[in-house]
Amino acid sequence: AQSVAQPEDQVNVAEGNPLTVKCTYSVSGNPYLFWYVQYPNRGLQFLLKYITGDNLVKGSYGFEAEFNKSQTSFHLKKPSALVSDSALYFCAVRDRRDDKIIFGKGTRLHILP
Amino acid sequence: GAGVSQSPSNKVTEKGKDVELRCDPISGHTALYWYRQSLGQGLEFLIYFQGNSAPDKSGLPSDRFSAERTGGSVSTLTIQRTQQEDSAVYLCASSNRLAGHNEQFFGPGTRLTVL
Numbered sequence: 527a528q529s530v531a532q533p534e535d536q537v538n539v540a541e542g543n544p545l546t547v548k549c550t551y552s553v554s555g556n557p558y559l560f561w562y563v564q565y566p567n568r569g570l571q572f573l574l575k576y577i578t579g580d581n582l583v584k585g586s587y588g589f590e591a592e593f594n595k596s597q598t599s600f601h602l603k604k605p606s607a608l609v610s611d612s613a614l615y616f617c618a619v620r621d622r623r624d625d626k627i628i629f630g631k632g633t634r635l636h637i638l639p
Numbered sequence: 640g641a642g643v644s645q646s647p648s649n650k651v652t653e654k655g656k657d658v659e660l661r662c663d664p665i666s667g668h669t670a671l672y673w674y675r676q677s678l679g680q681g682l683e684f685l686i687y688f689q690g691n692s693a694p695d696k697s698g699l700p701s702d703r704f705s706a707e708r709t710g711g712s713v714s715t716l717t718i719q720r721t722q723q724e725d726s727a728v729y730l731c732a733s734s735n736r737l738a739g740h741n742e743q744f745f746g747p748g749t750r751l752t753v754l
Binding site: 532558560562568570571575577616620624626627628629630632 | 746
């Protein structure tokens with residue numbers, strides 16, 4: 527069965543600094559990997575996905591993530607954080623053999639002005 | 640509308656009562672998912688439907704929970720004899736894997752409060 531770990535409940539970053547939100551996964555086959563963001567009092571929004579090809583994936587709002595097969599990681603990154611990036615971020619994994627998508631527990635990102 | 644819709648947006652019920660939560664997926668999306676979001680617990684997978692295949696019910700926490708999807712479209716999540724620990728936001732999502740769109744589109748959720 528697939529699983530996702532987000533080891534940090536909360537990450538604090540100063541505005542303008544680079545940010546990283548960590549995600550590791552476990553899946554039997556090759557994974558599809560996703561990041562979603564949840565702003566306060568709003569639904570989950572898709573940020574980016576890794577399906578195949580380039581290990582570095584670029585997504586919405588200047589975010590990117592790097593698929594690392596050997597480390598089974600898919601960390602979310604942004605070169606320069608904005609206060610408006612403050613939100614709850616979820617990593618998710620899907621085994622290519624079925625449609626079940628499992629989410630991590632989420633990481634709350636605080637960007638400090 | 641173009642997005643996933645859920646109703647009701649809020650539901651307050653008494654312990655022991657049954658509740659039904661509804662999800663209208665995006666038209667044409669073949670896959671439909673239910674998740675539960677509790678404070679500090681992240682997104683807990685409950686069940687998913689894919690086309691006419693048998694649903695994957697592996698995430699349902701007890702036999703008080705059930706879901707159906709009629710006509711490959713609208714889905715209803717039913718919780719019988721609700722308990723206080725069922726209080727959470729219940730999220731529905733749909734996707735269209737057959738069209739190559741692997742990402743899910745989420746509804747706004749139903750906030751369930753069991754008194």
